[in-house]
Each structure stands twice: as structure tokens, then as C-alpha cells.
Amino acid sequence: MNFEAVKVVKGKFMWAKIVKREQLTEDLWKTWLQPEEKFNFNPGQYCTIGSGGIERAYSIASSPEEDLIELFIELVPPPDGNLTPLLNDLKLGDTVTMRPRAKGIFVLKPDYKNHVMVGTVTGIAPYVSMLRKYLKDTNFSNYNFYVLEGASYLDEFGYENELQKLAENNKNVTFEASISRPLEDRNKNWQGLKGRVNNVLEDRIISWKVKPNETIVYACGHPGMIEDVKEKLKDSDFTFLEERFWKD
Ligand SMILES: Cc1cc2nc3c(=O)[nH]c(=O)nc-3n(C[C@H](O)[C@H](O)[C@H](O)COP(=O)(O)OP(=O)(O)OC[C@H]3O[C@@H](n4cnc5c(N)ncnc54)[C@H](O)[C@@H]3O)c2cc1C
The missing domain is CATH 3.40.50.80 (Nucleotide-binding domain of ferredoxin-NADP reductase (FNR) module)
Known part of the structure; x- marks a missing residue:
């Protein structure tokens, strides 16, 4: 998929490049993404990434002060899993689509001690x-x-x-x-x-x-x-x- 084309046609995605990966088990890995533009979020929020036209939500493990977006992903093998088998096959330097806005209300509630x-x-x-x-x-x-x-x-x-x-x-x-x-x-x-x-x-x-x-x-x-x-x-x-x- 050509990202520029997606961006022009839909106007709602940006590229994010996979710059690092750490494999924990056969089914679990951490991945670090370099978005093409600064991605703002509050700790606890998630980003929406995609490949092959499939998009899913991923909670962000990195702090907003870090340059890279760090995710912790579990493979859901086919036939149940759709995006994770594709993400699992991506190599360093490959790209995913990323919605430009973070979402979610699962954030720290400062009213509690x-x-x-x-x-x-x-x-x-x-x-x-x-x-x-x-x-x-x-x-x-x-x-x-x-x-x-x-x-x-x-x-x-x-x-x-x-x-x-x-x-x-x-x-x-x-x-x-x-x-x-x-x-x-x-x-x-x-x-x-x-x-x-x-x-x-x-x-x-x-x-x-x-x-x-x-x-x-x-x-x-x-x-x-x-x-x-x-x-x-x-x-x-x-x-x-x-x-x-x-x-x-
Ligand atoms: C707000 C939010 C944050 C999320 N953050 C993360 C995250 O940080 N890391 C992460 O790995 N996933 C996260 N997920 C789940 C993620 O969005 C995907 O659903 C998951 O990666 C599987 O995608 P898939 O397309 O391969 O499978 P899907 O097409 O989404 O189908 C998955 C099906 O497999 C089953 N299943 C079994 N194990 C899992 C599992 N671990 N996750 C999802 N479905 C499972 C469920 O029955 C589900 O219906 C989050 C989901 C939400 C809603």
C-alpha cells in the first residue's frame, strides 16, 4: 500500500516506521515506531495502527516524552487473528499506518491517592x-x-x-x-x-x-x-x- 496515496485519498493516516523490535516469546514482542509526525498522547491512551487495510488499537507503553512509540503486542494466530499475523511478519524499516490522534479515557485519575x-x-x-x-x-x-x-x-x-x-x-x-x-x-x-x-x-x-x-x-x-x-x-x-x- 502506498502511504502517500492513502494520505491524499483519506487524509486520516500517517506513516509510522518500525525501527526496533524485541521478541519475548514466540507470540509476544515489543515494537518501537517512528511516526512521520509528532504523535501526542496522554499516558494510558492508545494509538490505532494498521497494515493491509486492517486497523487495531494498541496501548502505548512509552512516555509522551520519548521520541518513539513503544508497543507490546501479542500474536493472535489465524484464523482468529487478523492484524497481528501481518504485524508479526513486518521487518525493521517497514511501515504501518497510524491514525494521527491518540484515543482513550484509560488515563491516570489524579483525584485518588x-x-x-x-x-x-x-x-x-x-x-x-x-x-x-x-x-x-x-x-x-x-x-x-x-x-x-x-x-x-x-x-x-x-x-x-x-x-x-x-x-x-x-x-x-x-x-x-x-x-x-x-x-x-x-x-x-x-x-x-x-x-x-x-x-x-x-x-x-x-x-x-x-x-x-x-x-x-x-x-x-x-x-x-x-x-x-x-x-x-x-x-x-x-x-x-x-x-x-x-x-x-
Ligand atoms: C483500547 C485497546 C487497547 C489495546 N491494546 C493492546 C496492546 O497493547 N497489545 C495487544 O497485543 N493488543 C491490544 N489490543 C488488542 C488489539 O487491538 C487487537 O485486537 C489484537 O492485537 C488482535 O488483533 P488481530 O487483528 O490479530 O485479531 P482480531 O481480529 O482483533 O481478533 C482477535 C480475536 O481473538 C481473540 N483474542 C485472543 N487473544 C487476544 C488478544 N491478546 N488480544 C485480542 N484478541 C484476542 C478474541 O476473541 C478476539 O475477538 C487492544 C485493544 C483495545 C480495544
Whole structure:
């Protein structure tokens, strides 16, 4: 597809070049895009990228201050997946289309003192963006951040080292990760939490001693996880905000 042609005909896309890629597992990778024009967004928002005429939403992991747009992508193999098999085949230097405006209301809500961020696999991306940005901003130094990430396997935690470092270096950041298949061989060296995040969350919230009326719980990624967290918090004073990556 010729991007110039698309731009002239539709006037609603720009090019973004793939400049870096890091493969985590066979099905999971990070990609860094260089948009042809400055792409403005708030941490937590998503961009819409496309290839072969198919477009999908991707939460942005980079901070708005970075030059490149960093995404964390999971392959959904055919026949279910449409865009991700195409993205998976792209090489460095190839381009995707990108809608020029970021979207989404899954952003940090500054009215709360405590921010509990629950994510499954790629659902960690918006929190990485928020933490990269807001931990550098003294306006947010009185806020507490509790990140709880879930995955089936230990090699699916794409930002574990970065989040662990942030937790070590910032006393207002807690990072915990849980794997849902502790008995499988692939997880044999796992030292952290075990169980689905929606099942370990209540216990972690108690241990963090956060007051419900001062706390917002964000949930991002797997719709089943989100539905369950929402159900568990529904009769509480916690505020809840969700970003579903697909429909169940
Ligand atoms: C606001 C928003 C932000 C998103 N951010 C990300 C992100 O940061 N990283 C990311 O990898 N994806 C993200 N997604 C999902 C993304 O938009 C695509 O749906 C996904 O990449 C699959 O695209 P596809 O065209 O290959 O499959 P689709 O044609 O979209 O079909 C996917 C179907 O496969 C199933 N499925 C199984 N696993 C997944 C999965 N992990 N994601 C989506 N569908 C799945 C679902 O039943 C779904 O209907 C986001 C979605 C939304 C709405």
C-alpha cells in the first residue's frame, strides 16, 4: 500500500516506521515506531495502527516524552487473528499506518491517592507509560502506585525488570507479579505470586492497607480478568476503571 496515496485519498493516516523490535516469546514482542509526525498522547491512551487495510488499537507503553512509540503486542494466530499475523511478519524499516490522534479515557485519575494497576500480559503497557511519566513529576510524589501483573508464564512479563527497578528506587511504587500456571515446567524457577491476578488481588489490597475511598483500581487486558475484578469490587468503596483489549 502506498502511504502517500492513502494520505491524499483519506487524509486520516500517517506513516509510522518500525525501527526496533524485541521478541519475548514466540507470540509476544515489543515494537518501537517512528511516526512521520509528532504523535501526542496522554499516558494510558492508545494509538490505532494498521497494515493491509486492517486497523487495531494498541496501548502505548512509552512516555509522551520519548521520541518513539513503544508497543507490546501479542500474536493472535489465524484464523482468529487478523492484524497481528501481518504485524508479526513486518521487518525493521517497514511501515504501518497510524491514525494521527491518540484515543482513550484509560488515563491516570489524579483525584485518588492510591493507584492500583492490574494488568494481564500486554495489559501492562498503559501503566508503564503512566509510571515513566508521572514518577518524574513532583506533582505526583505523594501518590502511591501498586502494580499487579498477571500472566500464564514467567517469560510473558515484558516489563518485570523495569518495574522492579522502579519499585526499588521509589518508595511509593510496589510491583508484584503472579503466574496462573505454577505447575508447568516453563514456570519451574518462579519465586513470586501464584494464581490469576483477579484471585490474588483482594489479598494484595489487604496487605497494601489502602483505604478504598482513596483508591482507584485500574484493570487492563483480558476481559475475563476485568469482569471478575469489577464484580469483586462492586459493593466496595473502591473506584474502578477498565480497558478491555477484546470482547469475551
Ligand atoms: C483500547 C485497546 C487497547 C489495546 N491494546 C493492546 C496492546 O497493547 N497489545 C495487544 O497485543 N493488543 C491490544 N489490543 C488488542 C488489539 O487491538 C487487537 O485486537 C489484537 O492485537 C488482535 O488483533 P488481530 O487483528 O490479530 O485479531 P482480531 O481480529 O482483533 O481478533 C482477535 C480475536 O481473538 C481473540 N483474542 C485472543 N487473544 C487476544 C488478544 N491478546 N488480544 C485480542 N484478541 C484476542 C478474541 O476473541 C478476539 O475477538 C487492544 C485493544 C483495545 C480495544
